[in-house]
Amino acid sequence: xxxxxxxxxxxxWRRDQHGLWAPIRSWVRMQRLARRKxxxxxxxxxxxxxxxxxxxxxxxxxxxxDIDELEIRDYNTGLLKLFLDGYQQSREAWGxxxxxxxxGILANLYLSPIDDFLARNRxxxxxxxxxxxxxxGDWSELRSVLLEVNHLMRARRLPMSxxxxxxxxPADALKAFEDSEKDAIxxxxxxxxxxxxxAVEKYFDKVVKADQVSPRDFRFALYRLGLLQDKHAVSxxxxxxxxxxxxxxxxxxxxxxxxxxSTNIGRYLTRISRKSDLITNPTLDRQIIEFFLSRDxxxxxxxxxxxxxxxxxxxxxxxxEYSSRYVGRNSGRGDGQxxxxxxxxxxxxxxxxxxxIGAYEARYCPRKLLESLCSEKTDTQWTAHYxxxxxxxxxxxxxx
Numbered sequence: 001x002x003x004x005x006x007x008x009x010x011x012x013w014r015r016d017q018h019g020l021w022a023p024i025r026s027w028v029r030m031q032r033l034a035r036r037k038x039x040x041x042x043x044x045x046x047x048x049x050x051x052x053x054x055x056x057x058x059x060x061x062x063x064x065x066d067i068d069e070l071e072i073r074d075y076n077t078g079l080l081k082l083f084l085d086g087y088q089q090s091r092e093a094w095g096x097x098x099x100x101x102x103x104g105i106l107a108n109l110y111l112s113p114i115d116d117f118l119a120r121n122r123x124x125x126x127x128x129x130x131x132x133x134x135x136x137g138d139w140s141e142l143r144s145v146l147l148e149v150n151h152l153m154r155a156r157r158l159p160m161s162x163x164x165x166x167x168x169x170p171a172d173a174l175k176a177f178e179d180s181e182k183d184a185i186x187x188x189x190x191x192x193x194x195x196x197x198x199a200v201e202k203y204f205d206k207v208v209k210a211d212q213v214s215p216r217d218f219r220f221a222l223y224r225l226g227l228l229q230d231k232h233a234v235s236x237x238x239x240x241x242x243x244x245x246x247x248x249x250x251x252x253x254x255x256x257x258x259x260x261x262s263t264n265i266g267r268y269l270t271r272i273s274r275k276s277d278l279i280t281n282p283t284l285d286r287q288i289i290e291f292f293l294s295r296d297x298x299x300x301x302x303x304x305x306x307x308x309x310x311x312x313x314x315x316x317x318x319x320x321e322y323s324s325r326y327v328g329r330n331s332g333r334g335d336g337q338x339x340x341x342x343x344x345x346x347x348x349x350x351x352x353x354x355x356x357i358g359a360y361e362a363r364y365c366p367r368k369l370l371e372s373l374c375s376e377k378t379d380t381q382w383t384a385h386y387x388x389x390x391x392x393x394x395x396x397x398x399x400x
Contacts, residue, residue, distance in 0.1 A: 005119045010129040011104035020101055023191070028184050030126050031177055034133050037124070038173045046173035047134040047142040049149065049165040051158045054130035055103065058095035058110055059157045066109050104129065114152050118145075130158075142167050182220060189224045200224045201232045208236055219250050226254045234258065238268045245284040252287040256294070266297050285309060286319040289326050293395060298330045310342060310355075321354040325395065328358030336364020353383045360387050 009030040012021045038044050051057060096103040107129055114132075118125050123145055124135040132149070136142045146167070150160045168176050177183075185203055188196040204221035207214060225233050237251045244251075255265055269288050285305055292302045306323035309315045327335055336359045343355035356373075359365045365387060373384035387393075 005115050007119070007125050008108060008115060008127050010127070011101065011108055020104075023104075024184050024187055024195075027128055027187050030128050030133075031183050034126055034135075035174060035177055037135050038170070041135075041137070043137055043170055044135055044173065045137060045139060045142055045170065046168040046176060047136070047146055047166070048168070048176060049132050049134075049146060050161050051130040051153065052161045054158065055098040055107065056095040057158050058107065060095070062156060063096075063106060063110055066112070067106075070109075110156065113156065114149055117148060117152060121145075139167060185224065189227060196224075197228050197230050197232075200228065201230065204233055204236075208240075213244065213247075215247060218247060222250055222254050226257045229257060231258060231261070234261065234265075238265065241284065242272060245281045248284045248287045252291060255291070266292065266295065266299070270299050270301055282309070282316045282319050286316065286322060289319070289322045293322055293326045293329065296329070303327060303330055310339075313346075313348075317348055317350055320348075320351045324351065324354035324358035325361070328361035331358075331362035331364075336362035340364065340369075349379050352380050356380055356383055357387070357393050361393065 009021075009026045010023070012026065013019075034046075038046060096106060111127070111130070115127065117123075118134070126133045134142060134145055134149075136145070146165065153160050181203065185196075185199050188199050200221055203217075204225060207217045207221055222233055222237075233254065237254060241248060241251055258265075269291060272284075272288065289302060289306050289309070291297075292299060303326065306326045309319050309323040310327065312320075324339065327339065339355050339359040339362060343352055343359065346352045346355060356365065367388070370384045370388050374381055374388070378384075
């Protein structure tokens with residue numbers, strides 16, 4: 001039976017023979033050991049590499065040959081072959097299914113020639129699945145090792161990731177590793193582990209309870225809560241968005257995930273929009289208007305907020321674009337005429353287009369006006385041509 005080198009941390013069998021090492025703990029253990037190696041050797045270089053779409057790239061026939069060479073007498077390798085062959089046939093997929101423990105074990109077997117080469121040449125390295133860290137004191141020697149590893153990968157029909165293959169000098173090597181807690185959380189989310197939600201929630205609570213919220217850590221946690229469709233941060237986001245307008249985009253990207261509570265979110269944002277001091281914050285203004293626009297929600301306070309942005313030429317262009325569309329889609333008496341008046345005195349092309357479309361959506365864009373704009377070869381000529389056909393205009397593309 002093939003024995004794994006101690007440098008391999010993925011899908012290792014425990015000494016008590018009662019199962020595999022916990023993958024999260026193994027990953028974190030490997031990260032800590034790598035950092036220890038770099039701190040102990042102040043002149044230590046680090047070479048990192050991994051494989052593009054590793055599990056999908058595993059060659060079925062090559063893997064079957066590897067299994068046959070093990071000469072496992074107590075198990076029916078034919079059943080394993082039938083399973084893998086059936087997986088590829090039924091799902092029109094390639095390689096190994098990602099997720100099952102057996103796939104991780106077979107992946108280690110598939111990478112064993114690389115382990116054998118590194119161990120035989122006494123290369124100091126660590127590996128978790130296709131993520132390989134190699135340590136050394138000579139840049140040329142590390143490059144030679146990477147070239148040989150790449151050669152072995154190609155022989156196994158595995159593409160080395162050029163974007164993730166690099167040799168780091170001692171000053172930058174430690175920076176190549178993220179915080180071990182984040183490593184564990186990312187791995188849990190990526191593998192959809194049962195403890196993923198609880199881990200991200202705990203990390204988010206720690207971040208927001210700090211004396212000063214770290215934008216980097218906040219984005220890390222909130223993005224992963226969104227991936228998990230976890231509403232844990234909704235209350236905090238709504239209760240603290242006014243004090244943290246610089247995080248507005250990340251907060252709204254998260255809130256957009258939950259259509260079932262959009263009404264409650266809208267009510268809260270309405271209360272925020274009533275506060276006149278927030279009109280001076282274009283980042284938050286834009287996110288509020290964009291939220292109501294995308295949800296097709298009509299609110300007079302938000303409309304007042306939009307008008308204030310439209311009429312202020314010093315405001316952000318994208319904010320004024322969204323505001324023009326919001327007023328047009330939620331227009332009342334006189335709004336169309338007012339949009340056309342501002343259009344005639346506007347100089348920014350993007351805002352002019354949005355004002356014209358807003359007037360069209362407010363049902364105040366006479367055909368004669370559009371025809372005259374087409375014939376005069378104005379900067380909105382093609383917009384006018386487009387509106388003559390009576391289209392349903394999509395919302396503006398987010399350029400922020």
